[in-house]
Amino acid sequence: MKVLILSCNTGEGHNIAGKAMKEALEKEGHKAVMLDYMKLSSDRTSKVVGGAYINIAKYTPHFFYFIYKAALKISSDKRKSPVYYSNSLMAKHLEKYLEKNKFDIILMPHLFPAETMTYMKKKKMLNEKTIAISTDYTCIPFWEETECDAYVIPHERMMDEYIQRGIQKEKLYPLGIPVRKDFYVKEEMRKAKKELNLNTDKPMYLIMSGGMGFGKIQLFTIQLNRQCKNGEQIAVICGNNQKLRSLLEKEFKNKSNVNIIGYTNKISTYMDAADVVYTKPGGLTSTEVIVKNRPLVHTAPIPGCETKNMEFFVEKGMALHSKKIADQIEQGKTLLYNYELRNNMLKKQRENAKLNAAKDIIKLMHILINKEDN
Numbered sequence: 001m002k003v004l005i006l007s008c009n010t011g012e013g014h015n016i017a018g019k020a021m022k023e024a025l026e027k028e029g030h031k032a033v034m035l036d037y038m039k040l041s042s043d044r045t046s047k048v049v050g051g052a053y054i055n056i057a058k059y060t061p062h063f064f065y066f067i068y069k070a071a072l073k074i075s076s077d078k079r080k081s082p083v084y085y086s087n088s089l090m091a092k093h094l095e096k097y098l099e100k101n102k103f104d105i106i107l108m109p110h111l112f113p114a115e116t117m118t119y120m121k122k123k124k125m126l127n128e129k130t131i132a133i134s135t136d137y138t139c140i141p142f143w144e145e146t147e148c149d150a151y152v153i154p155h156e157r158m159m160d161e162y163i164q165r166g167i168q169k170e171k172l173y174p175l176g177i178p179v180r181k182d183f184y185v186k187e188e189m190r191k192a193k194k195e196l197n198l199n200t201d202k203p204m205y206l207i208m209s210g211g212m213g214f215g216k217i218q219l220f221t222i223q224l225n226r227q228c229k230n231g232e233q234i235a236v237i238c239g240n241n242q243k244l245r246s247l248l249e250k251e252f253k254n255k256s257n258v259n260i261i262g263y264t265n266k267i268s269t270y271m272d273a274a275d276v277v278y279t280k281p282g283g284l285t286s287t288e289v290i291v292k293n294r295p296l297v298h299t300a301p302i303p304g305c306e307t308k309n310m311e312f313f314v315e316k317g318m319a320l321h322s323k324k325i326a327d328q329i330e331q332g333k334t335l336l337y338n339y340e341l342r343n344n345m346l347k348k349q350r351e352n353a354k355l356n357a358a359k360d361i362i363k364l365m366h367i368l369i370n371k372e373d374n
Contacts, residue, residue: 001025001365004103004128005034006113009046013135013284017109020178021133024358027181033101037113040093049112071141077166083142087115095125105365109133114146121147129368133361134158135177136283138308139165149368152176152361154283155352157312175361176354177287182268184291184355192272196235198259203336204233206274206294208267208285209241216325218247220278220299224329225258232336235259235270268292276332281310281319290318290349295335295342297321297328317348 025032038046120126144166238245252258296319313319320331
């Protein structure tokens with residue numbers, strides 16, 4: 001089976017879901033090609049689209065929420081939006097690519113290529129089967145104006161929402177969000193701490209800054225560290241945010257219990273070592289945490305789909321959340337020392353986590369391709 005995976009640089013979660021599928025497909029012996037499909041137009045197009053989205057979400061979250069709410073109001077299965085027509089401009093570039101490169105099926109962990117595919121199907125420019133993968137625990141605006149052969153959604157709880165928005169029930173598959181294979185492997189906590197040169201006898205709070213930031217992360221870490229009066233450790237993952245890393249390294253240079261980490265390929269190990277994880281409620285990272293089965297506190301969401309993610313996780317008992325930093329810190333402390341609360345949360349995570357998402361999506365791909373052959 002030869003698979004094309006199309007994503008877009010408007011947040012790393014979509015790309016990670018795509019990479020997880022590529023990894024799972026190649027493990028089973030299939031060929032998978034993953035593209036930032038905006039680059040089929042030009043690198044500049046990718047940078048402009050991705051940069052605009054991320055900057056609005058990161059620096060003006062309230063304006064981002066205004067746009068999100070407006071999008072919900074105009075989003076409809078009865079008419080096409082400006083988002084659809086904007087993405088239709090990519091059709092000629094994608095058609096040219098597909099003329100030279102043949103695939104059995106196309107996966108899309110992002111709305112934008114799904115919009116382009118819908119346009120191409122209407123114009124008889126596309127023959128391949130298509131599967132959309134949602135990376136948020138809600139039906140974001142404009143999914144209902146797409147026409148894919150299947151929609152993989154994170155959980156059964158979203159079924160009614162997608163149906164009410166106009167997507168056919170028979171096209172919905174609540175298989176979960178795919179994560180990379182490292183997250184399905186659980187390493188013993190003491191071993192993970194030792195591997196990371198952490199104190200194996202002391203608890204560790206893990207702070208995930210996220211691809212689009214975490215809000216007031218410096219203030220959060222300062223306040224959390226003030227509460228670490230029994231030798232508790234803190235690890236802050238800054239990713240590629242060099243400015244944040246430098247700022248925190250300067251702030252905590254004399255605090256041996258605070259570890260500031262830049263980009264690392266050991267996120268899975270840090271989660272294994274963590275007694276409590278703090279992260280904003282991005283769909284992908286939150287899924288990684290519950291697959292790892294770690295106590296979770298959601299920090300401030302970027303208003304919009306992350307708010308919906310947070311509400312779902314709290315409703316299902318898989319995470320705690322409060323609006324105030326002081327309360328979020330207190331929730332983490334409570335999870336650390338209240339074993340009943342902690343164990344109940346971990347039980348809820350195990351009940352709701354989709355541990356075979358990538359494998360199940362591959363099975364779905366085979367079903368769709370075989371339908372076409374028959």
